[in-house]
Amino acid sequence: MTAGSTVELVKLRKTYGSTVAVDGIDLRIAAGSYCCLLGPSGCGKTSTLRMIAGHEDISDGDLLIGDSVVNGEPPARRGTAMMFQSYALFPHLDCVDNVAFSLKMKGVGKEERRRRAAEMLDLVDMGRYAGRLPAQLSGGQQQRVALARALITRPGVLLLDEPLSALDPFLRVRMREELKRLHRDIGITFIHVTHSQTEAMALADLAVVMNQGRIEQAGPPRELFNRPRTAFVARFIGGHNVIDAGVIGDAGRCAVRADRIRLGGAHPADIQVEGTVRSLEYHGATVHLGLDVAGAEEFAVVLDEAGYFDAPVAIGDRVRAGWNRTDVHPLAS
Structure with missing residues (x-):
């Protein structure tokens, strides 16, 4: 697996017409760390993630992945992979072909891409379900397949858009443990958007609390909990x-x-x-x-x-x- 990449946001700004979604934020995410962006709906966390992914244009400022400014680069050339909230699995493809799909688009031969897909499914403990269709899987199993599909491109940065929100509370705890294990095992940079304080506390090395397009406070979860900088952070962290x-x-x-x-x-x-x-x-x-x-x-x-x-x-x-x-x-x- 590729080593993790640093991600740095320099005065990053996103506007939609007259609406400011992200208001000139500065943030450095160390290579191999687990960063959670959290805050209430409309705080700018998802827009920030989508700019890192290349799915939203940057209105102003710079985005660096590794040593390169990637403002104008398409998603496929950023060394990132994104796992969407909906998982977005192809219903007519089995697990192996879902995971291998991006390699197929890159022209990788069938035998090679299926071998690598099987390895990824084993990594997320889904090898025994390789031949099943998404409709034959539980929500947690679908999530594991979506993770394997994101990881098969060997990204330096994995982007996760509220990946646990569709799961029931018991499964959410189990999948938190799974994400932490995967992060530890593969060593790449994770950037995870959530509105859950519990999720961020459990997973993050770096927790970033956002409010109205700005960063209220960023630091290790224990620091935010014990030394909140503002009343907003104190109330939001709980x-x-x-x-x-x-x-x-x-x-x-x-x-x-x-x-x-x-x-x-x-x-x-x-x-x-x-x-x-x-x-x-x-x-x-x-x-x-x-x-x-x-x-x-x-x-x-x-x-x-x-x-x-x-x-x-x-x-x-x-x-x-x-x-x-x-x-x-x-x-x-």
């Missing part, structure tokens, strides 16, 4: 409370992780607020509470199961929530 200036005597907006907050006066805490229990959800190992607290749009508390049932509360109860000042994280905006 697991944080965004508290307005002055509520706890600080100069500006800040974030506090929901799992760092304790209820009641039994736990020592530098900072305390009062609120009313608005919602309560049992999640097995944890219990999630929503509180109405002045100065916070949404205030969440995540307690471990044992801690909650030692001193349970109910919806409508007035409670005191506290946390240590060392758990307060200042936000830029």
Whole structure:
């Protein structure tokens, strides 16, 4: 398999008429890394992926793959391969011929292309289904075939457009594990678009949060979770409370992780607020509470199961929530 390629976006911009989809972003994705572009619908992540693929023209800026500027290059000459959200398998071709199709278009002989297709199917654990048509496969199996088809061209960069969104939750977890294994085994650069924070946290070396065509923050998932730069990132990544200036005597907006907050006066805490229990959800190992607290749009508390049932509360109860000042994280905006 080809070694992974670096991907660099320099002031990359995409407009559709007067609408700005991607607003002059800068990003460097290291060779062999797993990058997730995430954000809400309309944030620019899919337009960015399609510009990297060559399926959208670049309005301004530069796109480098390896050491080459590829702005005007067709998709076939970029060293990239794209796996679409719909998988786009040919219904009348079996798995081998679906995977081998791009090699057929390049003039590779039948015996060679079928041999390489069989190798790719083995790589994604689909060799025993080689003779089946797409309609005879489950959604997860179809996804594996689509992955094999993308990988057979030996790309330096694999582009994935929300590849797990059509799968049920259980299969989605299994396919996350499969993507991580494939990335580790073949060593090329993966760029994966998702709106799922959980997906990005589980898969990415580099997570890139986008909002209104711009990059709000990029870094390792743990960095984004523990040190969100803005209120948008803190809310989108989840697991944080965004508290307005002055509520706890600080100069500006800040974030506090929901799992760092304790209820009641039994736990020592530098900072305390009062609120009313608005919602309560049992999640097995944890219990999630929503509180109405002045100065916070949404205030969440995540307690471990044992801690909650030692001193349970109910919806409508007035409670005191506290946390240590060392758990307060200042936000830029």
